[in-house]
Amino acid sequence: MGAKRLPQGFSWARLCVARAKIRGMTQIRKRKRQLILIRRGLVYSLILAMLILLLGGVGFWWLDPKVETLSDGLWLAFTTAATVGYGDLVPSTHASRGFSVLVVLLGLAVLSLVTASLAAIFVEREVDEEERQIERDLMREIRHVREEVTALRELLLEQAKQSGR
Numbered sequence: 159m160g161a162k163r164l165p166q167g168f169s170w171a172r173l174c175v176a177r178a179k180i181r182g183m184t185q186i187r188k189r190k191r192q193l194i195l196i197r198r199g200l201v202y203s204l205i206l207a208m209l210i211l212l213l214g215g216v217g218f219w220w221l222d223p224k225v226e227t228l229s230d231g232l233w234l235a236f237t238t239a240a241t242v243g244y245g246d247l248v249p250s251t252h253a254s255r256g257f258s259v260l261v262v263l264l265g266l267a268v269l270s271l272v273t274a275s276l277a278a279i280f281v282e283r284e285v286d287e288e289e290r291q292i293e294r295d296l297m298r299e300i301r302h303v304r305e306e307v308t309a310l311r312e313l314l315l316e317q318a319k320q321s322g323r
Contacts, residue, residue: 185289193282200275207268211235214261222254234258239265
């Protein structure tokens, strides 16, 4: 009866080890997908920010008579979207002032997305390192469990030999 318990316990230990490995592989795949999505989100956010700034620059150039060149329009769009407002160029017509409200609202939203995407990449790196440390600790614990199971198995086999079985 005692001999039957050992293989069951040993199978259970192996099952636990296999389950932990499968979970670890699943987590690694999940993290890789998340990192790809985060990086893709950063790229999309940057493209959207550039598009809004470009359209804002063209809009200011078209709407405001004091904005003489496209580069001035782009500069005004950037300073407006970033809410910096240096004062070297300001919207001078009612239409360009109304347009600047739209540029501010869109610019704040999109520049916040870019900032959040960058922050997510840095946070993801820290989380990955913490998870690697947890994985190393778990593997060390699994190794100890295996050693204990092996020692128990040897002890039971030795006791079985001594009792004459």
